[in-house]
Amino acid sequence: MRDQSPRRQNPRQQGARPNRRNVLFGGAVVAAGGLAAACTSNSEKDDPAPAAQAGSLAGDNDKPGTQVTLGFSAPAADHGWIAAIAKSAEAQARKYKDVTFKPVEPTNDINQQISAVESLIQAKVNVLVLLPNDGEQLNQVARKAMDAGIPVVNLDRVFPDKLSYRTWIGGDNYGMGVSAGHYIGRKLKGKGVSDPVIVEIQGIATLPLTQERSKGFADALKSYGYSVTAKQDAKFTVESGNQVAANLLQAHKKIDAMWNHDDDQGVGVLAAIKQSGRKEFFMVGGAGSANAMREIESGGGVLEATVTYPPTMAASAIKLGRLIAHGRGMADLVELRVPQSITLASETVTKDNVDTYLPLGFES
Structure with a gap:
């Protein structure tokens, strides 16, 4: 969410994203x-x-x-x-x-x-x-x-x-990572998990905005004694999100938490997760799309929260x-x-406050 690369700059401070699309205010x-x-x-x-x-x-x-x-x-x-x-x-x-x-x-x-x-x-x-x-x-x-x-x-x-x-x-963008890291860190610490498997699905890894998000995420996790186990970029597209999520699910037989930088690419990420039938972990999204918020509101899936980029x-x-x-x-x-x-500010949207943020969500 950032700055000077052509065209795909930010979902938020970089260039336009491909396909549907890096919360609300x-x-x-x-x-x-x-x-x-x-x-x-x-x-x-x-x-x-x-x-x-x-x-x-x-x-x-x-x-x-x-x-x-x-x-x-x-x-x-x-x-x-x-x-x-x-x-x-x-x-x-x-x-x-x-x-x-x-x-x-x-x-x-x-x-x-x-x-x-x-x-x-x-x-x-x-x-x-x-x-x-x-x-x-x-x-x-x-x-x-x-x-x-x-x-x-x-x-x-x-x-x-x-x-x-x-x-x-x-x-x-840095704040997005911090918000996601604190949500994941607090939850895992509360469950007493000492060595969690945490995976991160980025947008475009070479963009400053993505690097800022990843740094904020790593810094927040560090305060709980945690670190990212594996990360891969998904280009901010639904198709790449689907493929990257499938690859990570195959590579890690057990995952504790996942952070996906972008709710637009998250459409593909969630599809891959549902297809795999995996439910042992929870996921945090990014940007604050309306479809992600509806998924959070309905409950029952792995997506528990999204961090906003309005x-x-x-x-x-x-x-x-x-x-x-x-x-x-x-x-x-x-x-x-x-x-x-x-x-x-990057706010954390959960089932407890989703009704407040849903009117501000965008359609992926």
Whole structure:
């Protein structure tokens, strides 16, 4: 969930994932979404003095204000998470009478996305919300927008140059690993397991986002005296997820716990597990898809939890873009302007709280 590899960057901070698709805004979704919604009125006549903003009522920022145009660009929706990103942004923009939403054709072609962003710069949008196919390769066009006086809200896949964006908002890949590791570590420790077999199914092993997830997982497990027994990457696809899970099941006659980085590829992982008939272990998923949450809700299977990487971050990016265009900050903060970066929390969704998170899940 991350950064500069072409096309498959993140389910969350890297490139688009193949096939269906690397939760929801987790506590942060509620937090960031709620934060962005909070503040002061957007109408000029009601503008409070700056010193009074910290005490303004949450929700005031949703009142109609100056008309603004928000440009939006993202990769093609070739998997569930990216599809949810686009839907989330558009749905949020529709909630504001003072926002004109100007999306460009989604694409996985770097040059086409650069051209699309340039068209938004030429159109002189007030703010540009941009989820790049590749942060490094779109860095210059984002900088071009900033130099033209158009603030850029960098969504998830970060640009290497901080001068290329006004605000970054995205998920926490390291935190995903930590959340999964703590769930597994606590449960195994509670059962008194001293030398567990823990397997990990990654996305694309060479991506920074995957490496961050794996590091967080290993660090959390270490606090319980545990370590990963075996790990293999599944390319973020259903087909590879199925094959990798089958291979791991065959290689390990007994497994205590499994962490799968991505709920989209998890469709294939779960299919392989069900086909094997194995039930001696429990599994934690990643990203927070609706189908994974429904599986958790129904119970009876190996999937007990998923850790979130919320596509609802796109809705919050729209909120942030609107606040930036209006020159406002977040009422829950003392500062007068939107922060430079916001990292969303990775929440752990279990049967105990799945009803709360299910409405935020995306379809794989």
